[in-house]
Amino acid sequence: MGSLCLVLVVLQLSWSMSSSVPPSSSHLCLPHQRDALLHFKTTISVDCDFYRDGGYRDDPYPRIDIESWNKSIDCCSWEGVKCNNVTGDVIGMDLSHSCLVGSLFASNSLFQLHNLQWLDLSSNNLRGSLLENTSSLFHFHGLQRLNLADNGFDGIISSKLFSQFVSLTHLNISYNGFFDDTESYLRFDGQGFDMLARNLTKLRNLVLDTVDMSDVALTSFLNLSSSLEHLSLSWCQLHGEFPTQAFQLPNLKVLDLSGNENLAGYLPNKNWSSGLELLDISECGFRGSIPASFGNLTQIISVGLEGNSLEGQIPDVFGNLRKLTSLSFSSCNLSGPLPITIFNLSKITQLDLSYNHLEGPFPNHVSELQFLEELWLSYNSISGGVPSWQFTLPSLLQLDLSYNKLMGPIDRIQKPSPIQEVYLSYNNISG
Ligand SMILES: *[C@@H]1O[C@H](CO)[C@@H](O)[C@H](O)[C@H]1NC(C)=O
Ligand SMILES: *[C@@H]1O[C@H](CO)[C@@H](O)[C@H](O)[C@H]1NC(C)=O
Ligand SMILES: *[C@@H]1O[C@H](CO)[C@@H](O)[C@H](O)[C@H]1NC(C)=O
Ligand SMILES: *[C@@H]1O[C@H](CO)[C@@H](O)[C@H](O)[C@H]1NC(C)=O
Ligand SMILES: *[C@@H]1O[C@H](CO)[C@@H](O)[C@H](O)[C@H]1NC(C)=O
Ligand SMILES: *[C@@H]1O[C@H](CO)[C@@H](O)[C@H](O)[C@H]1NC(C)=O
Ligand SMILES: *[C@@H]1O[C@H](CO)[C@@H](O)[C@H](O)[C@H]1NC(C)=O
Ligand SMILES: *[C@@H]1O[C@H](CO)[C@@H](O)[C@H](O)[C@H]1NC(C)=O
Ligand SMILES: *[C@@H]1O[C@H](CO)[C@@H](O)[C@H](O)[C@H]1NC(C)=O
Ligand SMILES: *[C@@H]1O[C@H](CO)[C@@H](O)[C@H](O)[C@H]1NC(C)=O
Numbered sequence: 001m002g003s004l005c006l007v008l009v010v011l012q013l014s015w016s017m018s019s020s021v022p023p024s025s026s027h028l029c030l031p032h033q034r035d036a037l038l039h040f041k042t043t044i045s046v047d048c049d050f051y052r053d054g055g056y057r058d059d060p061y062p063r064i065d066i067e068s069w070n071k072s073i074d075c076c077s078w079e080g081v082k083c084n085n086v087t088g089d090v091i092g093m094d095l096s097h098s099c100l101v102g103s104l105f106a107s108n109s110l111f112q113l114h115n116l117q118w119l120d121l122s123s124n125n126l127r128g129s130l131l132e133n134t135s136s137l138f139h140f141h142g143l144q145r146l147n148l149a150d151n152g153f154d155g156i157i158s159s160k161l162f163s164q165f166v167s168l169t170h171l172n173i174s175y176n177g178f179f180d181d182t183e184s185y186l187r188f189d190g191q192g193f194d195m196l197a198r199n200l201t202k203l204r205n206l207v208l209d210t211v212d213m214s215d216v217a218l219t220s221f222l223n224l225s226s227s228l229e230h231l232s233l234s235w236c237q238l239h240g241e242f243p244t245q246a247f248q249l250p251n252l253k254v255l256d257l258s259g260n261e262n263l264a265g266y267l268p269n270k271n272w273s274s275g276l277e278l279l280d281i282s283e284c285g286f287r288g289s290i291p292a293s294f295g296n297l298t299q300i301i302s303v304g305l306e307g308n309s310l311e312g313q314i315p316d317v318f319g320n321l322r323k324l325t326s327l328s329f330s331s332c333n334l335s336g337p338l339p340i341t342i343f344n345l346s347k348i349t350q351l352d353l354s355y356n357h358l359e360g361p362f363p364n365h366v367s368e369l370q371f372l373e374e375l376w377l378s379y380n381s382i383s384g385g386v387p388s389w390q391f392t393l394p395s396l397l398q399l400d401l402s403y404n405k406l407m408g409p410i411d412r413i414q415k416p417s418p419i420q421e422v423y424l425s426y427n428n429i430s431g
Contacts, residue, residue: 016162021212027076028088033111037075037090039109041066044102045128057290063097087184089115096147104153106137114376118145118170127178129155137161144169152176154184157193157211160234162199169202172233174209187212197223205230209256213238218293219247228252234280235259242286244268247276256280258304267291282328292317292333306352312360314403320344328352330376335359338382344368352376354400362387371395378402378423386410386429402426 034164044235064080076083082092089389090113105128132155151177177185194214203225228249233257242265252273258280266288276297286308295317306328311337330352337360346368354376361384373395388411400423410429
């Protein structure tokens with residue numbers, strides 16, 4: 001029986017291999033697309049030691065070696081190239097982290113591959129104002145995923161682009177621009193982002209970190225697709241009042257607005273995106289208080305609110321945030337008592353409430369916080385004693401209670417602790 005099974009497995013394997021790999025004589029690749037790829041290869045070079053941003057890239061070798069592309073092999077078998085297995089059209093290219101150096105303009109033969117569905121050129125050293133001059137890119141009607149992140153592309157992002165890329169679900173153009181003798185960034189003009197928001201109705205991931213959006217009207221965000229799941233806009237020079245509705249997009253999981261110092265706004269009082277997992281609005285200009293509805297973010301994993309001009313108490317609503325691992329309300333001008341339910345977070349590893357005006361004593365007894373590694377509470381007005389649980393949490397490595405109003409001797413420590421750094425200065429601790 002055993003050997004019969006083995007024979008069947010071997011037969012099955014050889015059958016599936018012969019049907020999925022075309023015989024080497026049959027070239028699936030279309031000659032004009034192969035020639036376009038070979039021409040693209042001649043326009044750029046491969047150099048893993050290329051000096052960029054004042055340092056060498058740490059990529060040890062090209063992830064995809066386009067030097068290996070040659071005519072004697074079917075282009076559908078080239079590294080980084082994916083063809084439709086029936087028509088032979090090139091439908092996908094992933095050349096990320098491949099040490100590509102050079103200028104890439106819209107006139108490049110690469111853009112003759114009209115059937116591309118995804119193109120990933122991220123983390124190379126490519127330059128050019130690719131998204132400015134779009135006549136060739138206009139043929140990419142079926143493009144679903146475009147990743148040009150972490151290169152040296154610059155120029156203005158054309159508003160015309162987004163009347164054509166209507167199938168896009170993923171767009172990542174973060175971390176572009178170059179900074180040697182001149183500085184040059186990717187930039188949306190006033191209309192560019194508005195068109196994107198109106199026209200790209202299938203968009204799920206929009207990643208624009210460090211793209212200059214200073215000319216973008218924040219009302220454009222009202223038109224963003226309700227299918228959006230990931231919106232990342234850190235360090236984009238956004239300014240004005242951020243529309244609260246963006247926190248209520250029904251499918252949103254990630255919202256990162258960090259580092260937009262002139263971006264004001266308020267957190268919503270109700271109807272947060274219920275699936276929100278990551279919220280980072282650190283180093284912005286948000287005002288108002290933290291609403292009680294925060295306690296409804298049951299899927300939340302990470303929250304960064306540090307460096308905003310919030311006020312009032314932290315609502316004591318953490319009881320249902322069972323997935324939360326990282327929370328920072330540092331430097332937010334918050335006052336009132338320490339919220340007790342925060343000491344009941346079962347997954348938390350980093351908790352930072354430093355640089356506020358928080359008061360009151362610690363709870364005497366804490367049974368959760370089993371995974372807490374870092375607890376930052378300095379520069380507050382916390383009073384009462386230092387309870388011994390802080391030295392017996394099984395994972396705690398760093399504890400900063402300095403600049404508070406803590407008093408008295410520290411409770412007797414009963415259990416060994418892995419703690420490495422403890423700061424207690426500027427309190428009234430004795431004993
Ligand atoms: C061809 O591609 C389609 C869609 O990706 C896939 O479902 C199918 O199994 C493939 N056929 C072969 C023979 O590889
Ligand atoms: C083409 O590539 C294959 C595999 O990388 C290599 O063995 C062969 O020598 C190459 N041929 C030419 C003409 O470069
Ligand atoms: C823009 O396109 C025109 C016409 O195809 C071309 O002459 C010009 O060099 C292109 N400029 C850039 C920056 O790609
Ligand atoms: C966007 O691209 C950058 C650089 O390749 C990458 O680190 C990041 O994970 C990408 N973001 C998304 C959401 O795909
Ligand atoms: C996309 O934007 C253009 C303007 O550039 C507009 O004329 C067109 O109707 C829009 N298309 C869709 C599908 O929304
Ligand atoms: C864009 O938003 C404005 C204002 O909310 C609205 O009037 C308009 O209908 C929206 N357009 C689209 C295409 O959703
Ligand atoms: C909140 O959501 C409910 C149900 O999804 C909806 O009926 C209500 O209009 C929303 N309220 C606001 C202020 O968006
Ligand atoms: C939390 O959600 C529940 C159920 O969706 C709702 O009844 C309640 O009003 C919400 N609480 C707040 C403070 O928004
Ligand atoms: C901090 O909050 C108080 C009110 O609680 C307010 O008077 C003060 O202006 C706030 N400071 C900043 C920097 O926002
Ligand atoms: C902490 O959680 C436990 C169970 O998970 C619960 O019984 C207790 O009431 C909670 N305490 C607070 C202050 O939320």
